[in-house]
Amino acid sequence: MMPPPTKERGLSASLSTRGIHPWMWVPMAALSSPPPLPCRNSLAKTPAPTSSSDKLKEVLPEGLPAGMEKEFQESMRSAVLVRQSFLDLRDNFRRIVDPPMFSDGKGPKVRKQIVLDGPVSCGKSIALAMLVHWARDEGWLVFYAPRGREWTHGGFFYKNPQTGFWDTPVQAEKILKDFRKCNESHLKQLPCQMYDPIPLGEGAGVGWMKGVDSMSMPEGSTLDDLVRTGIDHTHAAVGVLVRLRKELSQVKDIPVLIAIDQYNNWFTFSEYEEPVTVRSCRPIHAKELATVNAFRTMMHNDMMVGAFSDSTAVGKLRKELPDVPVDARLMLPRYSLDEAEVVCHYYLRQRLARREAFSEESWKKVYYLSRGNGSEMRWLMPLMR
Incomplete structure (x- = not known):
């Protein structure tokens, strides 16, 4: 051993x-x-x-x-x-896909839906990216959104009278392109399970299509055909992305993981505003956007991880969130003293600190000054004297 x-x-x-x-x-x-x-x-x-x-x-x-x-x-x-927190996260989803043959029932409870939370710079986003990397190397189909805030900021936004939600076609097209880049081989092998008409919306800067308000995928289409349709036709981008979310729930041949970073941005207001009167506007909540509404909920049986991000200055959210299971939150800790020792020696090896100034006393000072904050430790290392 x-x-x-x-x-x-x-x-x-x-x-x-x-x-x-x-x-x-x-x-x-x-x-x-x-x-x-x-x-x-x-x-x-x-x-x-x-x-x-x-x-x-x-x-x-x-x-x-x-x-x-x-x-x-x-x-x-x-x-x-x-870190041990990443290994626990990885093993949680590994046990879901490949349950152990023998179990005494005393191990940790597996959770299909997890929200990563914790102090500033405790490694939530990095742990999520590592999980995505691992899952893709295992052959899983992974939908990864590293910047959830971009779903609610920038581009065009239009109210779709068919759905009642706000469409953001620029973001939808980019999301589909990113998803296809790493999953094309899987998507070509997965047939579409739903053939209901997909509602069309207003295109990015080009208005509505004349005389057409929906489209259908032909029989025998694959998920790759569906995604390419949304990429090639701006009027269909949002509808295709919403349909893709439903299709991902129907995939049974391979494990599917949905990973959303900056997930907390989806529980507050977007950048967009709706004119109410000549002199006033109403802020549009993220849940009113068609794309966010399709992917935000965790009230399902799919594997999904959302990571809160403090870099987007959303502020503190209440403990119980809509569309999120009560026990979904997983608190990640900052570096422990043992982890800090490993980190400081690694930074010494990478020459972030001078060897003659490095000592047990000095790296412990860095740890206690930063209280285990990873980015602050990295910033303090070159200041050792």
């Missing part, structure tokens, strides 16, 4: 595969096949490989969370710390 990981061993990695352990820094590309723990005396002479930006763009074409991009940029390496 492999010995338990030590704090020092967690600083290096090779691409051979054995298993993920807490306190390991691994390249993003190695999440699905994580490295073994090297021996202590190999740390100084075995450089850890980094995953290329091309590989990351291939697996996460929708983009990376802002915190992860900053971490990679400042540490000059595309590697992430494997």
Whole structure:
């Protein structure tokens, strides 16, 4: 049996595969096949490989969370710390798809719907991106929205009289394009299950189609055909995205995961306003947007994870949210003292701090000053004296 990981061993990695352990820094590309723990005396002479930006763009074409991009940029390496909280999150969904043959019923309860919450800079968005990376490497069909705030800001917005919701065709087209980039091979193999007419809306800057208010997919169409229809026809983009959400619930051949970052932005007002009188406007709530309304609810049997983001300044939301199960929230902690030691030694290795100024006393000062805030620790490291 492999010995338990030590704090020092967690600083290096090779691409051979054995298993993920807490306190390991691994390249993003190695999440699905994580490295073994090297021996202590190999740390100084075995450089850890980094995953290329091309590989990351291939697996996460929708983009990376802002915190992860900053971490990679400042540490000059595309590697992430494997935390116990991520392993618990991953194992939760793994047990749903592949239940253990024997169970005494004493383990943690599996949850299909989870909302990641916690203090500022505790790693919610990074944990979600790591989960998406892992799930895609496992062959799952993953719908990932790394910037949920963009669903409620920018572009055109029109009231659709057929549905009663507000359409945002620019965002819908981009969402469909991003979804297709990484899932095209799966989508081509999955047939459409629903053939009801799809309501058309107002196109982005081009108005309504004359004499046509709906469209239907031909018999035998695949989900890829459906997505391409929404991409090619701006009037159908929103309707197709809403239909796609319903189709994802019908997929049984492969596991489907819906992952939404900045999920808290969907429980407040959007950027849009509806004119009420000549001198007043009514703010439009996110739930009134057709795209958000289709994807926001967690009251279903599908696997779905939403991550709250403090970077968008939404503010504190109430504990019980509409359309979200009461027990869905999972609180992620900031770095513990043991994790902080691993992080500080990793930053020392990446030369974010001077070796002559680094000591146990100095890194503990960094930890206590930041209270385990990851971004603040990274900012304080170069200030060691």
